[in-house]
Each structure stands twice: as C-alpha cells, then as structure tokens.
Amino acid sequence: MSAPVSRSTFARNTLVAMTAIGAAGAVAVYMNEGPARFWANWLVWTLMLLTLGLGNLFLVALERLVGAHWSVPMRRVPERIAALIPLAIVLLLIGYLSLPVLFPWTRPEAAHNPILVAKAPWLNTTFFAIRLVACAVLWLLFYFFYVRGSLRQDASKDPAFTVKARRLAPPFMVTFFFTLTIVAFDWISSLEPEWYSDMFGVYLFAGTFLSGIAAMAIGVLALLRQGRLRDVGSQHYYNLGTLGLAFTVFYAYIGFAQYMLIWYADLPEEIVWFKHRLEGGWQSVALLLPIFHFAIPFFLLLGGSPKKRPWVLRIAALSILFGHFVDIYWLIIPTISPTPLLGWPELVMACLFVGLGFLQIRRAMNRGADMPIGDPLLVKGLEWQL
Amino acid sequence: MTSAPFAVLGLYSKAEKIIDAATKIRQRKLGHLEAYTPYPVHGLDHAIGLGPSKLGKLVMVMGLLGTGLALLFEGWTSAVDYPVITGGKPLFSWQAFVPVMFEVTVLFATFTAGLAMLFLFNKLPFFGHPVLHSKAIKDITRDKLALSIEQSGAALDIEAARNALLENGAETVEVVELPAWPRLTLVSLLRSMAAIVAACVVAGVGIYSIQKLLPVVLPMVHMHDQPKLNAFRSSTFFADGRGMQPAVAGTVARGHLPPAFSKPEEAGQILANPVALTKQVADRGHKVFNDHCAVCHGTVGDGVALLSRAYGAKPGNFMTAEMQKQPDGYIYGVLMLGKNAMPSYAADLDESDRWAVVHYIRILQRSQNAKDEDLK
Numbered sequence: 001m002s003a004p005v006s007r008s009t010f011a012r013n014t015l016v017a018m019t020a021i022g023a024a025g026a027v028a029v030y031m032n033e034g035p036a037r038f039w040a041n042w043l044v045w046t047l048m049l050l051t052l053g054l055g056n057l058f059l060v061a062l063e064r065l066v067g068a069h070w071s072v073p074m075r076r077v078p079e080r081i082a083a084l085i086p087l088a089i090v091l092l093l094i095g096y097l098s099l100p101v102l103f104p105w106t107r108p109e110a111a112h113n114p115i116l117v118a119k120a121p122w123l124n125t126t127f128f129a130i131r132l133v134a135c136a137v138l139w140l141l142f143y144f145f146y147v148r149g150s151l152r153q154d155a156s157k158d159p160a161f162t163v164k165a166r167r168l169a170p171p172f173m174v175t176f177f178f179t180l181t182i183v184a185f186d187w188i189s190s191l192e193p194e195w196y197s198d199m200f201g202v203y204l205f206a207g208t209f210l211s212g213i214a215a216m217a218i219g220v221l222a223l224l225r226q227g228r229l230r231d232v233g234s235q236h237y238y239n240l241g242t243l244g245l246a247f248t249v250f251y252a253y254i255g256f257a258q259y260m261l262i263w264y265a266d267l268p269e270e271i272v273w274f275k276h277r278l279e280g281g282w283q284s285v286a287l288l289l290p291i292f293h294f295a296i297p298f299f300l301l302l303g304g305s306p307k308k309r310p311w312v313l314r315i316a317a318l319s320i321l322f323g324h325f326v327d328i329y330w331l332i333i334p335t336i337s338p339t340p341l342l343g344w345p346e347l348v349m350a351c352l353f354v355g356l357g358f359l360q361i362r363r364a365m366n367r368g369a370d371m372p373i374g375d376p377l378l379v380k381g382l383e384w385q386l
Numbered sequence: 387m388t389s390a391p392f393a394v395l396g397l398y399s400k401a402e403k404i405i406d407a408a409t410k411i412r413q414r415k416l417g418h419l420e421a422y423t424p425y426p427v428h429g430l431d432h433a434i435g436l437g438p439s440k441l442g443k444l445v446m447v448m449g450l451l452g453t454g455l456a457l458l459f460e461g462w463t464s465a466v467d468y469p470v471i472t473g474g475k476p477l478f479s480w481q482a483f484v485p486v487m488f489e490v491t492v493l494f495a496t497f498t499a500g501l502a503m504l505f506l507f508n509k510l511p512f513f514g515h516p517v518l519h520s521k522a523i524k525d526i527t528r529d530k531l532a533l534s535i536e537q538s539g540a541a542l543d544i545e546a547a548r549n550a551l552l553e554n555g556a557e558t559v560e561v562v563e564l565p566a567w568p569r570l571t572l573v574s575l576l577r578s579m580a581a582i583v584a585a586c587v588v589a590g591v592g593i594y595s596i597q598k599l600l601p602v603v604l605p606m607v608h609m610h611d612q613p614k615l616n617a618f619r620s621s622t623f624f625a626d627g628r629g630m631q632p633a634v635a636g637t638v639a640r641g642h643l644p645p646a647f648s649k650p651e652e653a654g655q656i657l658a659n660p661v662a663l664t665k666q667v668a669d670r671g672h673k674v675f676n677d678h679c680a681v682c683h684g685t686v687g688d689g690v691a692l693l694s695r696a697y698g699a700k701p702g703n704f705m706t707a708e709m710q711k712q713p714d715g716y717i718y719g720v721l722m723l724g725k726n727a728m729p730s731y732a733a734d735l736d737e738s739d740r741w742a743v744v745h746y747i748r749i750l751q752r753s754q755n756a757k758d759e760d761l762k
Binding site: 304386 | 474
C-alpha cells in the first residue's frame with residue numbers, strides 16, 4: 001500500500017558531523033562560559049525535544065481515544081517523532097546534574113527562606129528524583145506500548161491491538177496531564193521557586209500540543225513532497241490546520257489569562273516571574289510570542305481554503321515551532337541572565353540537540369512502513385472526505 | 387399579482403445522481419442552479435457551482451472593527467475622558483482592555499454572522515421561500531434531494547429546464563410558482579410584531595413571577611433568612627439586646643483626635659499651623675471657608691453676611707486689629723470648640739481642612755489690610 005521507499009532521506013553523515021561539532025562546542029561552553037549557561041541551554045533543548053515527543057505521543061493517543069479515522073494514514077509520522085521521548089529522557093536524567101547550578105531551592109540558603117522551607121516537602125532533591133524517574137518510566141511504558149505495538153501490528157495485522165490501544169488511551173490522558181504538569185512545575189517554575197501559578201501546567205500543555213501538531217504537519221508535508229504517503233491529500237492535513245488553529249487560540253488564551261491575573265494583582269511573589277521576563281530586553285523576546293505563537297498561525301489558518309494549501313500550513317507550522325522554542329527559551333534563560341543571551345554558545349548547543357533530535361527521528365524512520373499498514377482503520381482513513 | 391414561474395424542481399433519491407445531474411445541467415446555463423436536501427451532501431456545493439462564502443470575510447472585517455473600536459473606546463474613556471488611576475496602573479493599561487476587546491470582537495462577529503445570514507442568505511425581506519409552497523417540500527424534508535433551476539434575470543425557459551432535469555435522471559419534475567406574497571407585507575409584519583410582543587410579555591411575566599416567588603421558596607429562602615445580626619434590629623445575641631453594638635468607650639475616629647485644650651486661648655499658646663501654605667491648600671481653604679464659614683462671617687470675613695443681617699447676629703469680624711493679632715492656634719481652637727453662638731466644627735472638618743481654613747483667613751486678612759510693599 002505504501003510507497004516502496006520508507007527510509008529516511010536525512011543525510012546521516014551531515015547530522016553526525018553537526019552533532020559532533022555541537023558536542024565539542026558544548027564542552028567549550030562549559031569550560032569558557034561556565035556551567036550556568038551550559039545547563040540552561042541544555043534544559044531549553046531537552047524540554048524542546050521532550051515536549052515535541054510527548055506532544056506527538058499525545059496526538060497518537062488522542063486518535064485512539066476518540067477513534068478518529070482521518071489521521072490513521074498519517075499516524076506513523078507522530079509515532080516516529082515520539083521517538084524523541086527516550087532521547088529526551090536520557091537528556092533529562094543527565095540534566096539532573098544541573099540542579100545545584102540552576103535551581104535555588106537546592107542550595108543551602110534555601111533553609112533560611114520561609115517560603116522555600118514551606119515548599120520543601122515538594123521541592124527536595126530526593127522527591128524530585130523520584131518524580132523524575134516515575135515520569136520517565138510511565139512515558140517509556142506508553143511510548144513502547146503505542147509505537148512498538150503499532151509497528152508490530154504492521155506484520156501481524158492483528159485488530160486486537162487497535163481495541164487495546166483505545167482502551168489504554170484514557171489512562172494515558174490522565175498520566176500525560178499529571179506528568180506534564182510535574183515537568184512544568186519541577187523543571188521550569190521551580191527555577192524561581194518563590195513563584196507559583198496554578199495555570200502553568202496547562203500553559204506548558206498548550207505549547208506542547210500545539211508544537212506537536214506543528215511538527216506532525218511539517219513531517220506529513222515533507223513526506224508528501226517526496227511523493228510518499230500516497231492517497232493522503234488536503235482533506236487529511238486540513239484537520240491538522242484546524243486543530244492547530246484551535247490550539248493557537250487556546251495557547252494565547254491560557255498565556256494571556258495567566259499574565260493578566262498576575263499583572264492585575266501585582267503581588268510581589270507572583271509578579272517577580274514576569275518582572276524578570278519583561279525587563280532588560282526580555283520584553284522584545286516576549287513580544288515574539290504573540291506574533292509567532294499566535295498571530296501568524298492564527299491568521300494563516302483562519303480561512304477554510306488556506307488550510308488546504310501545503311505552503312500555508314508549512315509556514316504556520318514553522319512559525320509555531322519557532323514560537324515554541326522562543327517560549328521555552330524565554331521561560332528558562334531569564335533565570336541566569338537579566339538580558340537576552342544569543343551568541344556562539346547558544347548556536348553550538350542548538351547544533352548538538354538539533355543534530356541529536358534528527359538522528360533519533362532518522363533512526364525511527366528506518367523502522368516500519370510510512371503508513372500503519374496493519375491498522376484495520378487505515379482504509380477508512382484513506383477514504384476520508386471532508 | 388399574477389403568479390409567475392420561479393423554478394423547476396427535479397427530485398432525486400440518491401446523492402450521487404444529483405451531483406452527476408447538477409454537474410451536467412450547470413454547463414447548459416439554463417438559470418441559477420440551487421439544491422434543496424434534507425442533509426448535507428458532500429461535493430454538491432462544487433457541483434452547483436457555489437463559490438466560497440463571503441460571510442467569512444465579512445465576519446473577519448467586522449470582528450477586527452470590534453477589536454479596534456473597543457480598544458479606542460476603552461483607551462479614550464480611561465486615559466482621556468475620565469482618567470482615574472486604578473491600582474497604581476498606567477491610565478492606558480492595554481492588559482485590562484483585552485477581555486473587553488475580545489468580547490466586543492465576538493459580539494461584532496456573531497451579530498454580523500447572524501444578521502448577514504438573515505439578510506444575505508435567507509434574503510430576509512423575501513418572506514416565505516417559494517419552494518416551501520411546492521408539493522415536493524414534504525419529500526425534500528424527508529428523504530428526497532431536489533435540484534432546482536431558478537430564474538436569474540432573464541425569464542425561465544420552463545420546457546428546457548424540465549427536459550434537462552428529466553434527461554438527467556430526475557424522478558419527478560415540478561414547476562414552482564412565485565407566491566402572491568413573496569415579500570414582507572404589513573399584515574405579516576404586524577403579525578410578527580404581535581408575536582414578539584406576546585413572547586416578551588410571557589417572558590417578562592414569567593421572569594417577574596420567578597423572581598418574586600423564588601426567594602420565598604426553599605432552599606432559596608435561606609439566602610434571605612440568615613442567622614446574622616441586622617444593624618437596626620433587636621437581637622438576643624448580645625446581652626443589651628441590640629444588633630448593632632455601640633463603639634467601645636474611648637474609640638476615636640481617624641482624623642478626629644479630641645482636642646488637647648479646653649479653651650481657644652489655650653490652643654493659641656500650644657498649637658502652630660503644621661500645614662505649609664501652597665496654592666492647593668489655599669484653594670482648599672477657599673472652598674471650605676465659602677462652604678462653611680462665609681454664610682455668617684461673609685465671603686471676605688468681615689462679619690457682614692446674609693444670615694447675620696437677617697437674624698441680627700454679630701459674628702466675629704476677622705479684620706479687626708484684635709483678631710489679626712490672635713495666633714493660628716486660637717482660630718483653630720474656636721473651630722474645634724465653638725464660641726458664643728458658633729457651634730463646634732470639629733465633626734464637619736477634618737484636620738487638614740481646619741488648618742487650610744486658618745490659612746485662608748490669614749489670606750483674607752492680608753487682602754483687606756494690604757501694605758505698600760505688597761504692591762511691589
């Protein structure tokens with residue numbers, strides 16, 4: 001059913017070279033610029049890869065949950081991008097070493113801060129490690145269940161897996177929301193441990209889901225351009241545009257609601273987060289968010305027919321991915337620098353992680369066909385009409 | 387009005403057939419092609435040559451207009467027309483405007499969509515669609531799909547249309563005539579208005595009785611009958627049987643400390659004016675003097691005023707040499723304690739207003755007893 005070529009066309013040597021240069025550069029960053037800048041960039045990119053992977057696993061599980069047909073022919077794309085999850089877990093486990101560098105609550109001074117003493121039952125290194133390992137185990141279990149199971153179904157053509165995948169979707173949803181909230185609280189908002197926002201978990205979810213859709217759309221369009229995913233047409237990726245449109249609005253809504261409430265109340269322990277992120281040049285970085293994370297994709301995807309044009313969807317998706325990167329950068333880097341940092345350290349670290357990410361996706365692309373050919377819903381999906 | 391043919395309807399049972407027929411008949415250009423189906427049919431919009439709806443663009447423009455107008459309106463009211471600082475925020479705080487901007491955008495967009503649907507697509511003054519009066523309407527709303535060739539500009543060639551439909555597999559063909567009252571008439575308008583008024587009356591009476599009834603029904607009545615103390619009701623909660631307790635002995639209201647003197651002369655010895663004289667203080671003193679003092683002491687403070695003339699009273703004249711020599715504290719003391727027929731103004735004026743009046747009385751004295759060097 002699928003085209004004979006189902007292997008990745010990424011040039012392996014280029015990616016390996018890029019990763020090697022990045023790795024060498026990262027060592028230089030650690031030596032020259034100090035551990036804070038190294039670990040902050042590490043965290044930015046680890047979270048970027050993790051959210052892309054989790055966002056795509058979420059899309060896979062969402063399809064199973066609601067029993068969607070339209071996305072079945074394209075499902076291998078999010079399944080392959082979800083391969084970023086194991087990579088991100090390894091990076092996150094290494095990132096545990098960044099705790100004393102980036103996280104003030106791990107330092108001895110925290111014992112003299114009444115707020116941090118009150119938060120110590122949650123913010124202590126032991127419990128943090130337990131949460132990290134628990135999240136990682138849950139993600140890996142679901143990742144192997146959904147992705148490897150789907151690959152095995154290619155050969156076995158066993159419809160029982162489709163039923164089982166749907167039955168496990170609700171527990172995945174619950175796990176996903178809990179673990180993602182833990183990531184948001186532990187790895188991002190505890191960088192400024194006095195700060196708290198109940199909405200922050202939802203904020204990270206909005207960005208995760210949106211960037212997941214964007215990555216999937218870029219993957220689908222790239223495969224279509226290579227003449228793969230035969231019989232997948234605009235009626236299929238139109239829905240990606242629709243979901244993308246809905247969630248740009250959701251992201252903007254959550255992001256602004258969080259900002260406006262904190263801005264209105266102006267309480268010292270709440271406003272400090274935005275004070276560090278809206279002063280000293282960071283306000284220009286923050287301005288990129290409503291533009292790239294909301295306005296551009298929103299107006300591009302608003303109409304009905306533009307969503308069916310590949311180039312419109314591609315630009316919107318690229319804009320969202322860029323916005324998502326700016327978002328994570330803007331959440332993390334202000335804790336180590338009062339002004340935006342963009343220099344060779346950021347570039348080489350980007351090389352390292354982009355190289356690693358693409359190598360991992362390339363590995364995943366060399367497994368199985370471009371479409372889930374064992375899925376009994378595939379034919380229905382291919383016949384999907386708007 | 388004589389009836390004129392409006393359209394020729396052809397009925398089909400299958401969606402594929404009507405799409406096929408519409409594609410073929412459209413090329414003959416017999417008239418405006420329209421379809422009436424009991425459920426949406428995929429691809430029929432393309433087959434009858436329906437372009438993309440203009441509604442989206444209209445809604446977009448009106449929505450953006452709503453956003454802009456809300457921003458202008460909020461910015462103008464809170465930063466230009468009636469600037470009040472709220473919560474220490476700048477006057478033009480766009481963050482606070484966003485929710486209203488969002489709501490007005492939605493309001494404009496939905497009203498545009500709703501009204502445009504009624505006027506542009508349901509062609510509102512066009513009252514009662516001719517197809518509703520056809521024999522086929524019962525079938526169309528049940529399980530048949532109708533393809534309709536309608537007049538557009540030129541008169542409809544009924545025979546050609548009938549043949550085209552029959553050739554392309556229509557099961558039955560019907561000529562639909564324009565009803566005698568295609569447009570909104572006075573009678574139908576009045577009927578509609580009467581129906582709206584009746585609906586309003588029913589809704590109003592309903593809501594009124596619910597509002598009257600609901601608070602006395604359980605459990606709503608608990609909202610009203612709460613175990614709380616009412617200010618002017620008796621209560622068994624306190625020993626003295628009062629709901630509102632008097633202030634504890636020795637309670638002092640803010641800005642109303644009791645005076646530390648018993649005679650104005652004493653005050654003159656111990657008090658000095660703590661308020662520096664500025665333009666603002668002088669203006670305030672002017673206003674307070676005119677509001678409270680001028681009615682007896684006169685607007686220039688010479689003791690000649692409407693009230694003193696009418697009652698034969700003799701209020702103090704600030705212009706006398708004796709009064710000019712009195713210290714600030716003495717005037718303050720008189721304000722606080724009263725003198726002769728003058729009552730105490732302690733309760734009416736707060737601390738800063740009392741001293742502002744003292745300043746103003748000094749200004750009046752100076753104005754009536756100017757020295758030569760004041761002119762330089």
